[in-house]
Amino acid sequence: EAGVVQSPRYKIIEKKQPVAFWCNPISGHNTLYWYRQNLGQGPELLIRYENEEAVDDSQLPKDRFSAERLKGVDSTLKIQPAELGDSAVYLCASSPGSSSSYNEQFFGPGTRLTVL
């Protein structure tokens, strides 16, 4: 079974440029999460989707961050414009998503973003 796929693995951009990250969750997983992980810290949730609906985006900086999950499968996270403080690893995770299955989250390898 294929795991969570993310691309690109690494991205280096100049500040004020836009950047997008893509995630393909495990087939059949209804719930999709985007996290940001700063160096030496644990992941912090940015947004959580149930199918195509964003059910929790309270920690997403909406002035510059946006996300979508059209058709309830793949998802894209965008930053525009990027700032120096956005340098981090962006992790995507998925889980089956029913109330009895909010147990284990499966993480992708992440995208390491460096903003210069």
Add this chain to the structure above:
Amino acid sequence: SQQGEEDPQALSIQEGENATMNCSYKTSINNLQWYRQNSGRGLVHLILIRSNEREKHSGRLRVTLDTSKKSSSLLITASRAADTASYFCATDASNTGKLIFGQGTTLQVKP
């Protein structure tokens, strides 16, 4: 914001020794989970313990939970060099899958 604090921040042991990591949290929880992250990789789920459980085992892993103290511990017995990684606790307060992670413990197991 991060709910959990993990202790110690870093731990270095010899292969074959046991490793114990602790996690404290602030609010009531539905369950607590432990994840492992190898350098440059995503997180891998290790074990979940629910608020009505006190201890759980999985292979060489033993997790305890004390809800009165809002704390948990992860014990890895007979450690191996391959156990070298960062370990994170994560709490789910509402059984919605919304996890709040601690800052992690970096474990180095020397061969």
